[in-house]
Amino acid sequence: MYFRWMAVLFSVLLILTGCSDSGSEGSQSAGEKEETAQSKKQKIPDAPEDYEGIMTQNPGKFAGDNYDKEKVEKALDRIPDDMSTEKIYDYLIYLLGENYQPLYQKLQAFDTSIQSNVKTPEAGELPILEQMNVEILLDASGSMAGQVEGGMKMNLAKEAIRGFVSELPKGAQVSLRVYGHKGSNQEKDKEVSCKSNELVYPFSTYDSGKFESALSQFQPTGWTPLASAIQSAHKDLNKVKEKQSRNVIYVVSDGVETCGGDPVKAAQALKKSDIQPMVNIVGFDVDDAGQKQLKQVAEAADGSYKTVYSESDLKEYLEAERERLEFEWSMWGTKSRNEIFHNWAEKQRKLDEIVFGDGGLIKVKAREKERLIDAYEYLKEKNKIKAEEGLWDKIIDRSLLFDQETVDLKNEIREELKQMERKAKEKIDKQEDNMTDQYNE
Numbered sequence: 177m178y179f180r181w182m183a184v185l186f187s188v189l190l191i192l193t194g195c196s197d198s199g200s201e202g203s204q205s206a207g208e209k210e211e212t213a214q215s216k217k218q219k220i221p222d223a224p225e226d227y228e229g230i231m232t233q234n235p236g237k238f239a240g241d242n243y244d245k246e247k248v249e250k251a252l253d254r255i256p257d258d259m260s261t262e263k264i265y266d267y268l269i270y271l272l273g274e275n276y277q278p279l280y281q282k283l284q285a286f287d288t289s290i291q292s293n294v295k296t297p298e299a300g301e302l303p304i305l306e307q308m309n310v311e312i313l314l315d316a317s318g319s320m321a322g323q324v325e326g327g328m329k330m331n332l333a334k335e336a337i338r339g340f341v342s343e344l345p346k347g348a349q350v351s352l353r354v355y356g357h358k359g360s361n362q363e364k365d366k367e368v369s370c371k372s373n374e375l376v377y378p379f380s381t382y383d384s385g386k387f388e389s390a391l392s393q394f395q396p397t398g399w400t401p402l403a404s405a406i407q408s409a410h411k412d413l414n415k416v417k418e419k420q421s422r423n424v425i426y427v428v429s430d431g432v433e434t435c436g437g438d439p440v441k442a443a444q445a446l447k448k449s450d451i452q453p454m455v456n457i458v459g460f461d462v463d464d465a466g467q468k469q470l471k472q473v474a475e476a477a478d479g480s481y482k483t484v485y486s487e488s489d490l491k492e493y494l495e496a497e498r499e500r501l502e503f504e505w506s507m508w509g510t511k512s513r514n515e516i517f518h519n520w521a522e523k524q525r526k527l528d529e530i531v532f533g534d535g536g537l538i539k540v541k542a543r544e545k546e547r548l549i550d551a552y553e554y555l556k557e558k559n560k561i562k563a564e565e566g567l568w569d570k571i572i573d574r575s576l577l578f579d580q581e582t583v584d585l586k587n588e589i590r591e592e593l594k595q596m597e598r599k600a601k602e603k604i605d606k607q608e609d610n611m612t613d614q615y616n617e
Contacts, residue, residue: 223269227581230574232482234489235275243547248272252554261566268551268571274544275492279537281500282530283585288592290519290600307421308348309379311412312337313405315429316354317369318361320396322430322461329460330396333428338391340494341382351412352377352387355405357394369398370435373408379416402429402473403437406446413451423453425479430460432469439469443476455479456497520597524590531586538582545575 224230238248251271255264314337320330341350358372359365377390406427413423425446433439446453455477457470467481474481482493531537548571555561 220263220266220270223266223273225574227577230273230578231276231280233269233273233276235277235492236269236271236273238271238547239274239544243272245550248547248551249554252551252560253558255555255560257560259560261561261563261570264555264561265567265570268548272544272547272551274540275496276537276540277492277496278499279530279540281496283537283589285500286523286527286530286589288523288589288596290516290523290593290596307416307418308345308424309351309413309416309421310341310344310348310424310426311351311353311379311409312341313409313425313427313429314352314354315400315402315427315431316357316372316394316396317398317400317429317431317434318356318396319400319430320460324461328396329430333460334391336491336494337428338387339491340497341387342384344382347381349379349416350377350382350387351375351379352390353405353408353412354394355402356398356400357396359398361398366399366435370401370404372398373401373404375408375412379412399434400429400431401435401437402427402433403439403442404435406439406442406473409453410442410446410449410451413453414449417451423451425453425455425477427455427457427470427473428460429457429470430462431466439473440476443473443479447477453477457481458493516597516600519600520593523593527586527589527593531582538579541575541578541582545571548574 221234224233237251238244248271255267259267314333316330320328320333322329324332326332337352344350353373353375355373356369357374359367359369361369376393377387380386406425409425413425417423443455446455455474456479457474459466459470459481462470471481529536533539552561552567552571555567561567
């Protein structure tokens with residue numbers, strides 16, 4: 177397996193909703209009551225208990241550089257006395273859970289291939305670079321005019337996409353296809369809207385002026401022909417595919433197929449094709465039925481799905497995605513200028529840096545654990561905890577699970593590196609033998 181990120185990568189779905197804490201109003205000041213009233217409008221997600229969930233969770237309100245002990249303690253003071261251990265734990269992760277997505281995605285995208293600087297008298301250097309093709313499918317149905325935290329969904333989607341494509345690696349081919357952008361979401365315009373599926377920015381390198389012009393051509397208005405858009409993306413990629421190419425599709429939508437198509441079937445056809453794209457689905461403010469269908473579409477394409485709860489979560493996700501693509505491109509594009517052993521050793525160093533380096537996964541986790549324990553001690557001092565051992569165990573179990581699974585994943589990648597080193601040497605040996613045989617004929 178040359179590229180781990182193709183196996184895991186997130187097919188992704190952006191859901192912008194608000195998320196905050198709700199607390200007891202008891203004997204609060206006017207300002208605190210207002211803050212508590214606001215928090216009641218927002219949802220505290222369940223804390224993930226599995227490794228994949230921890231690594232892909234949305235960053236906490238006070239994660240990373242946003243940490244402010246005084247503000248954290250004020251938030252903890254709003255915990256009701258009768259809150260269960262499980263809910264307190266969920267709340268602590270909501271406040272203090274770190275953002276592991278960028279580093280985790282680097283591990284998933286880690287290129288374990290080992291290349292050498294093979295130079296022959298006839299051909300010279302023979303490094304081969306892949307062409308990256310990125311197509312974005314944007315839902316312009318009427319529901320994308322809805323308001324979420326931060327503004328209108330369509331405006332937020334355009335802003336996020338604009339920032340994302342502008343930071344793609346130099347040389348990447350980008351295209352933008354919009355669907356459901358004609359007619360209206362009324363029954364009388366359904367036929368017109370369901371046929372609206374347009375490539376507004378054909379595959380080419382990123383040009384800010386032309387891309388901005390493409391984004392400004394449409395506003396949310398109609399129905400949702402998702403299946404048709406996926407089928408069209410299939411055709412788009414067929415036109416630009418090359419022997420050495422990496423194809424990626426991002427679907428940004430806020431609902432299910434409404435034009436009678438079968439997006440799951442269209443996704444299955446993509447998976448079976450020789451294009452072999454990585455499909456990421458991003459959903460905005462999607463209801464349960466929408467999430468279910470979009471997850472099925474992602475699974476059918478062997479892709480991934482992602483939910484987010486706010487504008488900042490959306491930007492965090494796309495930034496992590498951009499860094500993953502940039503990292504993968506950089507690793508694959510590195511020319512084979514060093515010997516096989518040097519190449520292998522350098523990749524070992526990078527792997528150790530992601531996991532154990534300053535700012536690496538283990539260090540970030542240690543910071544999270546320290547802050548969770550500080551919060552635990554504060555709650556204990558304030559007599560907010562009914563079952564001290566239960567909450568403590570959850571914090572410790574989370575830390576232990578993280579360490580064990582991270583080390584296991586690192587060792588798995590290390591073993592793949594060893595195998596690829598051996599295969600690279602065998603390839604060089606075979607080429608040397610073939611060339612020697614030719615000169616000895």
